[in-house]
Amino acid sequence: MVDVAPTLGALLVGGAIGLVLSGIVTVQCIIFYNLYPNEIRIRRLTVLAVWLLDLLHSTFIVISLYDYCVLFFGNTTRLDYIPWSVALSVVATAIQTLIVHWYFAHKIYKSSGNNWWITAPIVLLAFLRLFAASVSTTEMIRLHQYSAFTRRYPGWVFTTGLSLSAAVDIIITVSLCYILQKMRRRTASTPVARMVNTLTLYTLENGFLTCVTTTASLICWLAMPKNLVFMGLHFVIGKLYANSLLVSLNTRKELGEMRSKSDWERTAPMLTAQDLTSAYSYTYPYSAVTSMPAPTAAYRPAFKVNPRTLPSELEIGVEPRVNRSSDDVSERSYGQRHRHIAEHLQSLP
Template sequence: MPNGVSVASTFGALLVGGLVAVGLSGIVTVQSFVYIKLYPTDQIHTKFIVASVWLLDSCHTIFVCASIWDYLIAHFGDHRRIDIIPASLALTIAFTAILTFIVHAFFAHRIFKLSKRNYYIMIPVALLAGLRLIAACVTTAEMIILGNFPAFVTHFKWVFTIGLALSSAVDILIAIFLCYSLQNSRSASSSMDHVINLLILYTFENGALTWLNSRKQLQAERVRAEESNEHAPPASFLQRLKQTKSNQDLTDAGARRTILEINVVQTVDYAVEVDDDYDTISRLSPSIRDNKV
């Protein structure tokens, strides 16, 4: 193999990453159908978000399987193939980024309403989420254009790393701002304090999970750099944002981890007074982080 790279650290990592991605996608599907069954009267835009996250996560999984097929079946025994980036593998990053952006945007909107339309809280989250999406799209485009890992690592690895860092930053900000906004929604006579306590704990745990996912991916990239193993495609390419946002970041997405990590949808409803109206807050599990997405 090129430069003595082992099968276990290259094709093996791809296979394991693909299996994990498929398993997490199954969880996303189950959570999506559970949501549909439990919350049939939710607003149409919330249902649309859930459907979008599930669809994007499914497409992500299809491209993951296509990448595994390309490496292990279509080019079986061709060790030089490990340097090549199939278009299907590059597209997994784009789908994860779109899924994660949807979940981040959902949370930015919820933070905006909970904070009584505080733009100073909402804008940083939305801005960083947008930059993270741009970084992921650039990563995908350059992977397709260059077509091989050594060239990508040499010229554009920093873009991929920035994308991971931005994803971590957004997850942290979402957790902090949601906890802050929920804490400020308390009142001396409120009968919802126990629910708010549970939501704050849930938000903290959810945000911590997606942040740890992104942090581990950054650490994995650092290890690869120290070992100069530019031929080993990171398994995180196949698992990203199963953060939750599909399962959050629902790992992301809701996030998700997807979910989508995501990361796919876990909903906690409670009535909170916003601008003299009562608004139902539907919480997407940001996983997916992406993870998934």
């Protein structure tokens, strides 16, 4: 008699946790579009793709559970059968993983000064992971049985895919932490150090969760190939990757507010344009630049920041520019001109 606890029970628990995480992904996507309505197109499309893939993956989970628990309820021999929905969930997870790895690889590329020696291995291993998952999905659909899938081939292909995923997570986490700590050593600014510590914590949390879950699925696959605990964990992996991407995107506004509220040294470097700048244009009031009182909205200049043109390390210097009349030009003293402009702005209705 087949024990349903480590087989069907593992799928039910993994599917339930995955669906809960899918709801969190949806909330994170809504937050993203509300926080960054003017985000660049490629990033909006990336979030949309992750969202749709997550919904598709959740659909595969529901279909597979319906197959096991409803259509073939009580048929324990069906537990060895691999539904097409389970097979497709593997490649859907791999595509989500590729998108997330690509995003963090691009982040490392920009933050490291366009260093391909760090980024290229990440991109290569991420594509190899997708290839291994595609082969695993094909073999699952062809074989239709877990007992046949756990053989040496194609078993080692599935093992390779999970191993590559965990390896890429480790490389990304170590690279980001190294870059952040390198930036921290370059400045003595307390606010910048606080932001670096916050970013490092986010990086470690995201990398730790995805790496631990992937490694746990790999260990269960190698140690207990006769049950489906590894597949229950695999249902959760894609959701964690989607949430790690969305958390990284949604925390940029919080980090930007931390920077704006703190006394920031002008010589201290920014961390990355993606993390510490919002995706929309900022408007700086004139009173923030000079000691003069804030004028009316009609005379308040705006300084726009285009995120597409931001470098990896950013320092913005804002200098007020005022159109001066011929009388102002004739005055040689800057202090006289300053007082003249202040008095003029105070007299405005």
